[in-house]
Amino acid sequence: MSSKLSVGILGATGVVGQRFIQMLERHPWFEVAWLAASDRSEGKTYSDAARWRLKTPIPANVAEMTVSPATPEGAPKIIFAALDAAIAAEVEPRFAEAGCAVVSNSSALRMQSDVPLVIPEVNAGHITLIDGQAWRKKSGGFVVTNPNCSAIGLVLALAPLQEQFGLEAVMAVTMQAVSGAGYPGVASLDILGNVIPYIRNEEEKMEEETLKLLGKLNGTKVIPAAFAMSAQCNRVAVEDGHTESISVRLKTKAKREEIITAWNDYHSEPQDLKLPSAPEHPVVYMEATDRPQPRFDVDMGGGMTTAVGRLRPCGVLEWKFTVLSHNTIRGAAGAAVLNAELLKARGYLTASKK
Numbered sequence: 332m333s334s335k336l337s338v339g340i341l342g343a344t345g346v347v348g349q350r351f352i353q354m355l356e357r358h359p360w361f362e363v364a365w366l367a368a369s370d371r372s373e374g375k376t377y378s379d380a381a382r383w384r385l386k387t388p389i390p391a392n393v394a395e396m397t398v399s400p401a402t403p404e405g406a407p408k409i410i411f412a413a414l415d416a417a418i419a420a421e422v423e424p425r426f427a428e429a430g431c432a433v434v435s436n437s438s439a440l441r442m443q444s445d446v447p448l449v450i451p452e453v454n455a456g457h458i459t460l461i462d463g464q465a466w467r468k469k470s471g472g473f474v475v476t477n478p479n480c481s482a483i484g485l486v487l488a489l490a491p492l493q494e495q496f497g498l499e500a501v502m503a504v505t506m507q508a509v510s511g512a513g514y515p516g517v518a519s520l521d522i523l524g525n526v527i528p529y530i531r532n533e534e535e536k537m538e539e540e541t542l543k544l545l546g547k548l549n550g551t552k553v554i555p556a557a558f559a560m561s562a563q564c565n566r567v568a569v570e571d572g573h574t575e576s577i578s579v580r581l582k583t584k585a586k587r588e589e590i591i592t593a594w595n596d597y598h599s600e601p602q603d604l605k606l607p608s609a610p611e612h613p614v615v616y617m618e619a620t621d622r623p624q625p626r627f628d629v630d631m632g633g634g635m636t637t638a639v640g641r642l643r644p645c646g647v648l649e650w651k652f653t654v655l656s657h658n659t660i661r662g663a664a665g666a667a668v669l670n671a672e673l674l675k676a677r678g679y680l681t682a683s684k685k
């Protein structure tokens with residue numbers, strides 16, 4: 332019998348759900364035992380229900396699984412959730428209420444004050460917010476979230492700067508891949524040869540989530556970081572990988588080499604604990620003048636490393652640079668799997684074995 336923990340995936344047929352299946356195929360701790368999606372997919376085998384968009388084949392055991400309804404009955408106690416926010420707002424609390432550990436990608440509960448919004452390298456300590464959740468007290472269930480796919484790359488690049496020099500102001504302009512819109516997502520006639528300068532709610536999410544992630548835990552509350560923050564978000568005709576042009580003003584003076592060293596030396600609890608999905612280097616600075624580029628650099632560190640480049644002085648703030656992060660791996664499924672690994676390492680998943 333397998334000693335791995337059984338996990339389920341809500342929204343298993345979607346873009347992020349597929350990444351979960353791919354990333355969990357050979358996971359040393361977790362094993363996919365249950366899949367759910369909408370009533371359009373319910374009762375079908377996974378291979379019939381999902382329009383598989385990844386380059387690796389559907390794992391054979393998953394292909395034959397029957398898609399379950401999105402209800403907690405019969406589900407394992409550890410659930411990765413990749414549902415649209417409006418649906419997640421109803422469904423995720425039901426699973427937490429029923430005693431499940433819900434590791435969510437959705438924005439529905441991210442800003443709720445008792446729900447941790449976590450990047451394990453940056454704010455692993457916020458995970459203790461779980462202990463104050465009513466679900467936890469009642470049934471043992473809880474909800475943990477990972478950030479929006481643009482916020483995560485930005486915050487991984489900002490965290491070493493915040494830690495060493497402090498941040499006063501941040502401006503971010505994104506160029507976001509089409510896979511970030513799910514499947515079928517943006518119509519090809521809308522995006523080919525085009526840039527769409529609007530992604531609904533994205534700028535608000537980037538701004539508020541960045542401040543929560545870099546905020547300080549004070550007892551049972553997160554005090555948001557206090558720097559000024561502005562985001563502008565665009566959709567571009569790239570398959571995977573969100574690129575961001577960032578300008579920052581730091582609190583204390585820093586030399587170019589010191590900033591680059593802060594990025595390249597950045598490591599944290601996931602690296603020290605050698606969590607299975609933690610990249611050796613969460614942030615890597617690329618010296619080439621024309622990198623990072625999504626086509627060449629998006630898979631760095633198995634898609635879990637944030638690539639940074641083009642650090643140079645900014646005439647308005649102080650420094651400017653480019654960030655690239657894989658939106659469905661570091662920005663979604665990989666972020667959630669790393670959160671689950673952190674939960675297990677901290678003893679939150681021991682009672683979840685099916």
Ligand SMILES: NC(=O)c1ccc[n+]([C@@H]2O[C@H](COP(=O)([O-])OP(=O)(O)OC[C@H]3O[C@@H](n4cnc5c(N)ncnc54)[C@H](OP(=O)(O)O)[C@@H]3O)[C@@H](O)[C@H]2O)c1
Pocket residue numbers: 341342343344345346347348367368369370371372373380401413414415416418436437438478479480510511512513514515658659662663
């Ligand atoms: N794509 C990204 O890069 C990315 C990054 C970070 C976060 N996210 C977030 O992750 C979530 C999922 O995104 P996605 O891109 O994977 O979307 P998607 O491709 O549209 O997939 C949505 C999934 O939800 C299922 N679903 C729809 N209605 C449902 C219902 N009423 N009950 C149960 N399941 C239902 C769909 O099942 P059917 O196939 O049966 O319709 C499908 O499995 C969203 O909250 C998104 O904002 C996405």
